[in-house]
Structures are given as structure tokens and as C-alpha cells.
Amino acid sequence: MGDWLEWRERCALALCSAGAQSALMGFAAMHFSRLTRHYATRTNAPDQPPQLSGRETWHLFETHLAVRHNREGKRYKDWLFARLAGTADDELDVVAGGAALLMRDVVREHLRNEHSAQGVVSLSAPLAETGSASLTVEDLLPGTIDTADEVAKHEFEHLALGHAGEFFRDMDHREKVAVLAKSLGLSLADPAVEEVAGCRKSVLNTSYRGALERLAADLRRQYEEDDMQSVRILVLMTFEAVASLAGAWGVSERGCARLLSMAEPR
Amino acid sequence: MKKLPRARIVRPAVVVSRRLLRWLREWHIDRLLTEEREGVGRAVRPVEPKLLSLVGGEKAAPVRVGQVRLLFPASEFSRARPRYVAVLARRKEGHLVAPFGRFAEPAVPGEWLTGRGAAPLRVLCIWNARLMPATSVRRSWLIDNLSRCELDQALALHLHVSGRTALPERTAERVGPPLVHPLDPRVEYLDEEREWMDQWTAMGQPRGMVYPFPPSAAVPQDLPLAAEKRGKYRGKREPRS
Numbered sequence: 001m002g003d004w005l006e007w008r009e010r011c012a013l014a015l016c017s018a019g020a021q022s023a024l025m026g027f028a029a030m031h032f033s034r035l036t037r038h039y040a041t042r043t044n045a046p047d048q049p050p051q052l053s054g055r056e057t058w059h060l061f062e063t064h065l066a067v068r069h070n071r072e073g074k075r076y077k078d079w080l081f082a083r084l085a086g087t088a089d090d091e092l093d094v095v096a097g098g099a100a101l102l103m104r105d106v107v108r109e110h111l112r113n114e115h116s117a118q119g120v121v122s123l124s125a126p127l128a129e130t131g132s133a134s135l136t137v138e139d140l141l142p143g144t145i146d147t148a149d150e151v152a153k154h155e156f157e158h159l160a161l162g163h164a165g166e167f168f169r170d171m172d173h174r175e176k177v178a179v180l181a182k183s184l185g186l187s188l189a190d191p192a193v194e195e196v197a198g199c200r201k202s203v204l205n206t207s208y209r210g211a212l213e214r215l216a217a218d219l220r221r222q223y224e225e226d227d228m229q230s231v232r233i234l235v236l237m238t239f240e241a242v243a244s245l246a247g248a249w250g251v252s253e254r255g256c257a258r259l260l261s262m263a264e265p266r
Numbered sequence: 267m268k269k270l271p272r273a274r275i276v277r278p279a280v281v282v283s284r285r286l287l288r289w290l291r292e293w294h295i296d297r298l299l300t301e302e303r304e305g306v307g308r309a310v311r312p313v314e315p316k317l318l319s320l321v322g323g324e325k326a327a328p329v330r331v332g333q334v335r336l337l338f339p340a341s342e343f344s345r346a347r348p349r350y351v352a353v354l355a356r357r358k359e360g361h362l363v364a365p366f367g368r369f370a371e372p373a374v375p376g377e378w379l380t381g382r383g384a385a386p387l388r389v390l391c392i393w394n395a396r397l398m399p400a401t402s403v404r405r406s407w408l409i410d411n412l413s414r415c416e417l418d419q420a421l422a423l424h425l426h427v428s429g430r431t432a433l434p435e436r437t438a439e440r441v442g443p444p445l446v447h448p449l450d451p452r453v454e455y456l457d458e459e460r461e462w463m464d465q466w467t468a469m470g471q472p473r474g475m476v477y478p479f480p481p482s483a484a485v486p487q488d489l490p491l492a493a494e495k496r497g498k499y500r501g502k503r504e505p506r507s
Contacts, residue, residue, distance in 0.1 A: 039295065065348075075348075075409055082338055085339075105385075109385060111299075112370060123287065137283050140450050141447075143278050146274035148274070151271075152274065155271040156270075156271065156273065159270070212448055222268050226270045231270065
């Protein structure tokens with residue numbers, strides 16, 4: 001704990017005793033290494049990530065967190081120590097635990113910069129980031145039908161309504177509740193939503209995601225010879241139509257009244 | 267085989283798609299680095315006396331419009347990471363306060379790239395702004411001040427997110443990409459951020475806005491801002507004083 005207090009009082013690591021410098025740089029290097037290895041393991045990276053020295057990691061730590069060079073800009077130090085209030089935990093554990101949390105932000109920034117340096121990624125490549133094997137940036141941002149093209153827009157809306165109606169008929173209760181809850185802005189983890197659906201949030205999440213992915217795949221199959229950009233727009237319009245149908249269904253479904261009332265003003 | 271009607275499609279600018287890609291990359295890294303909430307710890311006894319002694323007692327600077335402040339770690343919300351906020355305006359009900367985000371890129375059109383180099387102050391999350399009493403906002407350290415220009419742009423975006431004005435061009439270039447897909451990971455991010463702010467604004471304060479989604483089902487002008495009293499979803503908003 002003395003090393004952390006010394007760093008706080010002397011403002012910069014370079015002004016601390018050799019022992020404190022060594023201890024804090026060791027702390028930074030250890031957590032940096034732990035987190036980058038953790039990341040490499042979870043991404044199945046073929047190589048071990050290059051490691052930085054204690055001095056380098058401490059430098060990243062201080063520069064990432066400081067807002068300005070004056071005392072006000074380094075209030076994160078006060079934040080670290082103020083975390084001691086209201087906890088029965090060991091003081092060193094609290095301060096070091098807080099610093100470890102901050103180090104995660106430092107490592108995230110470091111990895112972000114590393115990725116930026118790796119170059120351009122295709123916008124049509126599936127994104128692991130979305131938690132789906134098939135979603136791409138183009139799916140997430142497909143564009144819109146030109147507002148001047150009223151006829152096409154109307155035809156797309158008509159098609160979307162038809163597809164949504166067919167799809168909604170085949171959805172099970174759990175999927176309908178999930179879509180309704182989402183369209184009302186309710187969390188699927190909300191106990192009331194879980195109760196109406198009759199299952200836990202993890203199952204409900206899987207149902208929700210599964211239903212939308214099934215709908216998208218179905219539309220892609222039906223229109224496989226069409227321009228993909230147009231199909232993506234139809235998929236989104238159909239999602240919206242399904243959400244509207246879920247809203248109407250919820251009004252007449254006895255168990256859903258509670259969910260609808262939760263979306264009312266408090 | 268079915269055939270879609272021909273349509274003129276307006277594609278998003280590549281710069282917008284690239285911004286989303288960068289945001290998703292950062293989010294993905296963040297998720298992979300997130301283990302259990304290590305070291306956050308819960309407050310187990312009343313924090314006030316000790317906290318006040320640790321942060322300098324009652325000497326906290328008075329709250330003024332334009333300030334950037336770092337919240338005291340007095341709750342789980344503010345203990346998990348340093349929470350910086352900007353004071354955007356003073357209203358009868360309290361101060362309009364918006365949090366800064368932790369990523370380098372704005373996630374949605376309600377987030378604004380400030381242009382600041384300091385990592386904790388790069389993105390201001392206007393969509394998550396709240397009206398807070400001065401006594402709550404005061405439980406923080408004064409860090410810096412927004413410039414007049416920064417404050418003007420932040421307020422312009424706030425008006426836009428409220429559905430009251432168009433977005434000025436210079437601000438439009440520095441906001442996040444639209445959110446239109448229900449499986450977009452940004453939905454989860456918004457839920458998390460709103461929840462964090464709800465914790466801070468607990469005890470009778472307005473809860474956060476539900477980000478307008480899907481867009482056609484809930485157009486922005488029909489939605490309450492986090493800072494406003496919660497209006498009816500997709501319905502009338504209570505008048506702002």
C-alpha cells in the first residue's frame with residue numbers, strides 16, 4: 001500500500017523511490033501481460049502477443065488516464081483512493097483492484113491501436129463482433145430507399161407486411177414475447193418478461209436472436225437472385241413489421257398487459 | 267423465384283460504415299477483456315463520512331454550466347470505472363448532465379466526438395443526459411471546462427436528439443452511425459450504459475431513454491430524453507418547462 005501512497009503523493013513515478021517504482025511497474029506489466037494473453041487466448045491468436053516492459057506499460061497507464069497535465073487532470077488517482085470508502089476489504093486490494101480495472105481500459109486502447117494498424121477489413125465480411133456468424137456491417141447499415149422513390153418504398157412495405165404476417169403466425173409464444181418486450185424497450189432480463197415468456201433471459205435471448213436470424217435467412221433464400229442491398233432493406237422492414245404485429249398481439253394477449261403497462265409513463 | 271421491385275437505394279457513406287466497424291472492433295475487444303467484475307466491490311457500510319474525508323470534505327467546487335467533472339466513487343456505478351460528466355445546462359429541475367463514453371468512436375447519432383485527445387473525454391453521450399440536482403452533481407471533482415464552442419455543439423446535438431432541430435453540418439460529421447438493426451451489438455451497449463446512469467439517478471429521478479428502435483416504430487421526436495420526465499413510449503411527451 002505504501003508504494004501506491006507514495007505515487008499519489010509524489011505525483012509522478014519518476015519521483016518515487018526505486019522500490020516503489022519497481023513495484024508499480026511490475027504491477028502494470030503483470031496486468032498488461034495477463035490481459036493481452038487473455039485476449040489472445042479468447043481470439044485463438046496463433047502467436048503470443050508482444051509484451052511491453054514495466055516502464056512502457058506504466059507510461060501507457062498514466063497517459064491513458066490523465067485528462068490534463070495538472071492536478072485536476074489526474075484526479076483518477078483520487079478516485080482510486082476514494083474507492084476505499086464504504087468497503088470492508090483490504091485497502092491494498094481495493095486500490096490495486098481499481099488500478100487493475102483501469103488497466104483493462106489501457107489494454108483495450110492498446111489492442112484497438114494494434115488492430116487499426118492491421119489495415120482495412122471488408123464491410124461485407126462476417127463480424128465476430130456481432131455474435132453472429134453471418135452479420136456484416138452492410139447488414140447493420142444497409143442504407144435506405146431514396147425518399148423520392150415513393151412507389152418502390154410502398155412496394156417494399158407491402159412485401160414486408162406480407163412476409164411479417166406469414167412469419168409471425170409461425171412464431172412460438174416465447175419468440176413473440178421477446179419481440180414484444182424488445183419493441184417496448186424492456187430488457188429480456190426483466191423478471192416480468194421472464195415470467196410472461198415462461199423461461200429465463202438466456203433462453204429468451206436465444207429465442208429472440210434465433211427468430212430474427214431465421215427470418216433474415218428465409219428472406220435471403222427467397223430473393224437470392226436479387227441485389228443484396230435491396231434484400232437487406234427488406235429484411236429490416238420486415239423486422240419492423242414483425243415488431244408492430246407483436247405489439248398488436250400483446251394488446252389482446254392477457255398475460256402481456258403487464259408488459260404493456262411497464263412501457264407506460266411512471 | 268421471387269423478385270424484388272427495383273428501387274433507388276441511398277447507401278451509407280463509407281466513412282460512416284468504417285466508423286461503425288471501428289466501434290464494433292473496440293466493443294469486441296472490451297467484451298473479450300471483461301472477466302467477472304474484478305475488484306469493483308460493493309459498498310458494505312455507509313460511505314459518506316469516510317468518502318468525504320477521502321475526497322476533501324465539503325470543499326467540492328460549485329456546479330456550473332460547462333464544467334467537466336469526475337464523479338466520486340460512491341456507488342457501484344461510479345466505482346467500476348471513473349465516470350466523467352459534462353454539465354450542459356441549468357434548468358429549474360436541476361442540471362442537465364451528460365456522461366462521457368469509454369470508447370474512441372461515437373456509437374450512435376446521439377454520441378458526439380468531442381475532438382479532445384484525452385481518452386476519457388473523447389466521446390460525449392448526449393442521448394444518456396439526465397437532469398440531476400446540484401447536490402448530486404456536486405459529489406464530484408472539477409476536472410476541466412468545455413469551451414464555448416464545445417458547449418454550443420453539445421447543446422445543438424441535445425436539441426437534435428430531442429427532435430427539435432436539424433443537426434448542424436459540422437456536428438453531423440462527428441456523431442455515430444444510425445442504429446437500425448435489432449441484432450446490432452450497440453443495442454446491448456446502450457442498455458448497459460443506460461443502466462449505469464439509472465443507478466446514479468436512482469431514487470425518484472427520471473430513468474433513461476429507450477434508444478429509438480426500431481426507428482420507424484419510435485421516431486426520435488416522440489421519445490422522452492433521458493433528461494426529461496418519462497413520457498409515453500411512442501406517445502405524448504410531458505411538456506418541458
